[in-house]
Amino acid sequence: LHQRGVYIKLGQIASTRPDIIPKPYLKKFAQLQDGVPAQSGEYARQMIEQAFGKPLEEIFSEFNPQPVGAATIGQAHEARLK
Structure with a gap:
């Protein structure tokens, strides 16, 4: 989890790319927009x-x-x- 911010940010970016990310993945990645868990x-x-x-x-x-x-x-x- 030391680099979790990087992976979350990549997921957030991916959630805005319906042109390259399949729809089922977009929904999961979209959860990272406002559902980041706290430490x-x-x-x-x-x-x-x-x-x-x-x-x-x-x-x-x-x-x-x-x-x-x-x-x-x-x-x-x-x-x-x-």
């Missing part, structure tokens, strides 16, 4: 801590592990900086 809050924590090189609690006074939205290459969480 877990724990995964988000790990990525943030890896990027900043410190524990999440040193960066944020509040962090909601439940994402408010997810997209192809990222997701959003409610948080309050210290």
